[in-house]
Amino acid sequence: MCHIWDKFNLLLAPAHTSGYYEETIDYLGIIPSSKISITPNIESVEGTSNTRLFIRTSDSLVTLAGLPYIESSEYYATNFQYLQYKVLVEGAKSGT
Numbered sequence: 821m822c823h824i825w826d827k828f829n830l831l832l833a834p835a836h837t838s839g840y841y842e843e844t845i846d847y848l849g850i851i852p853s854s855k856i857s858i859t860p861n862i863e864s865v866e867g868t869s870n871t872r873l874f875i876r877t878s879d880s881l882v883t884l885a886g887l888p889y890i891e892s893s894e895y896y897a898t899n900f901q902y903l904q905y906k907v908l909v910e911g912a913k914s915g916t
Contacts (some may be wrong), residue, residue, distance in 0.1 A: 864884040874906040
């Protein structure tokens with residue numbers, strides 16, 4: 821089990837499979853350029869798991885879903901209005 825702290829507390833309990841949290845942010849206008857850093861506060865409650873971070877940006881919400889994710893906690897983006905990030909927690913394994 822993992823807690824992910826964002827604007828509120830999320831609890832992911834992926835067991836032996838995987839689970840994810842995804843959020844889309846609309847900046848209400850085009851951002852010419854910016855370094856994006858995703859730094860979630862993740863606490864493993866039970867066992868161990870693998871956490872992966874993904875980022876994608878677009879100037880259009882319509883095209884955002886069709887774009888590939890970049891697997892990274894940091895990304896330099898240009899000319900975007902929408903930022904979407906995903907925190908993927910894979911395969912929690914019990915420590916006992």
